[in-house]
Amino acid sequence: MAERRPKNQGLERVLGTGALFSTAYGNVGSSIYYALGLVAVFALGMTPVVFLIAGVIFLCTAATYTEATTMYPEAGGSSSFARRAFNEFWSFFAAWGQMLNYIITVAISAFFVPHYLGVFWEPLSRSPGDIIAGVAVVGAVSALNVVGVKESAGLNVFLALADFATQLILVVVGIVLVLDPQTLVNNVDFGTSPTVSDFLIAIPVGMVAYTGIETISNMAEEARDVGTTIPRGMAGVVTAVIAIYAFLPSVALSAMPVKDGVTALALSKEEGGFADDPILGVVENMDLGAMQGPAEIYVGILAATILFIATNAGLIGVSRLTYSMGQHRQLPDGLRRLHPRFRTPYIAIVVFGLIACLTILPGQADFLGTIYAFGAMLSFTIAHLAVIALRVKQPDKERPWRGPGRLRIRGKDLPLFAILGGLGTGTAWVVVTVLNFETLVAGTAWMVIGITSYVLYRRRQGLSLTTTTKVQMPKPIVEHEVEYESVLVAFEDGDYSVEAVQTAARLAARRRRGIHVLVTITVPQNTPISAPLPEPERIAQQTIDSARVLGGRRVTGHYEPVRAGEAGRRIVEEAEEIRARAIVMTLPSRRGAGSLLGRTLEYVLAKRPARVIVTSAAPKGKQEAA
Numbered sequence: 001m002a003e004r005r006p007k008n009q010g011l012e013r014v015l016g017t018g019a020l021f022s023t024a025y026g027n028v029g030s031s032i033y034y035a036l037g038l039v040a041v042f043a044l045g046m047t048p049v050v051f052l053i054a055g056v057i058f059l060c061t062a063a064t065y066t067e068a069t070t071m072y073p074e075a076g077g078s079s080s081f082a083r084r085a086f087n088e089f090w091s092f093f094a095a096w097g098q099m100l101n102y103i104i105t106v107a108i109s110a111f112f113v114p115h116y117l118g119v120f121w122e123p124l125s126r127s128p129g130d131i132i133a134g135v136a137v138v139g140a141v142s143a144l145n146v147v148g149v150k151e152s153a154g155l156n157v158f159l160a161l162a163d164f165a166t167q168l169i170l171v172v173v174g175i176v177l178v179l180d181p182q183t184l185v186n187n188v189d190f191g192t193s194p195t196v197s198d199f200l201i202a203i204p205v206g207m208v209a210y211t212g213i214e215t216i217s218n219m220a221e222e223a224r225d226v227g228t229t230i231p232r233g234m235a236g237v238v239t240a241v242i243a244i245y246a247f248l249p250s251v252a253l254s255a256m257p258v259k260d261g262v263t264a265l266a267l268s269k270e271e272g273g274f275a276d277d278p279i280l281g282v283v284e285n286m287d288l289g290a291m292q293g294p295a296e297i298y299v300g301i302l303a304a305t306i307l308f309i310a311t312n313a314g315l316i317g318v319s320r321l322t323y324s325m326g327q328h329r330q331l332p333d334g335l336r337r338l339h340p341r342f343r344t345p346y347i348a349i350v351v352f353g354l355i356a357c358l359t360i361l362p363g364q365a366d367f368l369g370t371i372y373a374f375g376a377m378l379s380f381t382i383a384h385l386a387v388i389a390l391r392v393k394q395p396d397k398e399r400p401w402r403g404p405g406r407l408r409i410r411g412k413d414l415p416l417f418a419i420l421g422g423l424g425t426g427t428a429w430v431v432v433t434v435l436n437f438e439t440l441v442a443g444t445a446w447m448v449i450g451i452t453s454y455v456l457y458r459r460r461q462g463l464s465l466t467t468t469t470k471v472q473m474p475k476p477i478v479e480h481e482v483e484y485e486s487v488l489v490a491f492e493d494g495d496y497s498v499e500a501v502q503t504a505a506r507l508a509a510r511r512r513r514g515i516h517v518l519v520t521i522t523v524p525q526n527t528p529i530s531a532p533l534p535e536p537e538r539i540a541q542q543t544i545d546s547a548r549v550l551g552g553r554r555v556t557g558h559y560e561p562v563r564a565g566e567a568g569r570r571i572v573e574e575a576e577e578i579r580a581r582a583i584v585m586t587l588p589s590r591r592g593a594g595s596l597l598g599r600t601l602e603y604v605l606a607k608r609p610a611r612v613i614v615t616s617a618a619p620k621g622k623q624e625a626a
Helices: 017-071 078-085 088-117 129-147 153-177 181-186 196-210 214-218 226-255 278-284 289-327 346-360 365-393 416-434 437-460 498-511 534-554 567-577 599-607
Strands: 406-409 412-415 487-492 515-523 555-563 582-586 611-615
Touching: 017 078, 017 088, 017 153, 017 181, 017 196, 017 214, 017 226, 017 278, 017 289, 017 365, 017 412, 017 416, 078 088, 078 289, 078 365, 088 129, 088 278, 088 289, 088 346, 088 365, 088 437, 129 289, 129 346, 153 226, 153 278, 153 289, 181 226, 196 226, 196 365, 196 416, 214 226, 214 289, 226 278, 278 289, 289 346, 365 412, 365 416, 365 437, 406 416, 412 416, 416 437, 487 498, 487 567, 498 515, 498 534, 498 582, 498 611, 515 534, 515 567, 534 555, 555 567, 567 582, 567 599, 582 599, 599 611
Parallel strands: 487 515, 487 582, 515 555, 582 611
Antiparallel strands: 406 412
């Protein structure tokens, strides 16, 4: 017998640099489709300068998130950093700011989807068509998230790369056809258009361009070799995003220059401008000849698709953050409750989806931009302060990646990037709060509601406001002792086949080998993979128990949570770990479109770490009759 590493004690570490980059860029890169217009409303001809300043702040912020995430590779982002550096109250404070970011990401992405679909039906790009369609998008995505429809990882990677390639082509073509340095200089009448206050507000609004920076941090628990993949993934996103924002605003202002203090880039569709679909505006104002029409249709479809995915990513972020906050008793347990059938946090999805719809109803994109800046700057500033505090409090803690630059004060090495980043985001937060009254009122109201709820909930639970108290999760049953060279029997989601176990028993009997049963449980994207799933776990355990009835004492088994599409990879890894002599699987009854054997079985057959035997009998239900 050989001692095996226990399963289910953490998240599946399956994500490499490419997966982290594509997912993060799919979120961050989507913001270009609205950020240009939002910033131009305030900054006019200074828009390129604003994006450069925001880019410097973004570089510092990315370094902060990379260092802290590699130190503590767990979901939560700035909330997790604050918990480690300060206490539970400040962790909640950061998390509540993050929640605002996610809600506004959902709202702003959904609101801009119909503007780009306006290339097919013009009323969608105007009020009230855009408001109605935006609310409908949030409703549709919320419903999909409750049901837990599986995402295609391959499709997300393809769209992220297509998005980056399209933006890069726009930059290159724009530089060749329309970029004019003299026009950019003439666009600026600083102090008048824009005014100093509008320019200052534009800087935190410009940070909306980097919506989704929390993504890599929140995926850290599922990343391989965090000391390498996270820095590389973050570096790829930073490089790609800054490369686009360094040039595309200049191209846009060359194509739509400021005249008499006005640019089409900052005007609504009703006023004849492109603030609501700025990338379409860039395409429309470049002389592309015969390619003009097809280019506009292509950009419209791609932008709408990317923004729809960004809406979905925002809701996934809301659901995961809600679950994490509930786990640490920052929010009532009811909000993180999982749907009994779909295993998704449906209450959180419905509640925060509804709040996102309410923010869309006024139809004010500039307000969405400033309120996002309020939450983002608050959350980023706490992240910077946390990294500084961790350098002081835990100087000897292992840091797989350290940010560049240091400032030595009283024998302490302080992170220069976090100091500069904190000054930048902190100042930006003060600016957007002080200079925009609507943002001050809405942002303050949001934080007051959150803090009041937190205090009342913790007091009612008899808990300290500052002490971390995590909900105790029941530990899954795991069989640690597995005989090497066993016969591995693999089932997905508790599907049980008597024939598969009988086949394994016959194979094992020939040489008195052991039998190990692996049951994979598919966890929806918007549910943390560490979340307890009582019903699927009960079914999985029954599957293992039923195999023991047939196979006797030589049968061991365990179950594991996996993401959609990862079951095959996990089965192959398990076979390699126990040096399985054979793998027994059942031909699935549901195989998916275009798949003869099912995705999992096809993957195992392609890798073939051992002899693979496929039984033809269909699974006999979800183990209720076992």
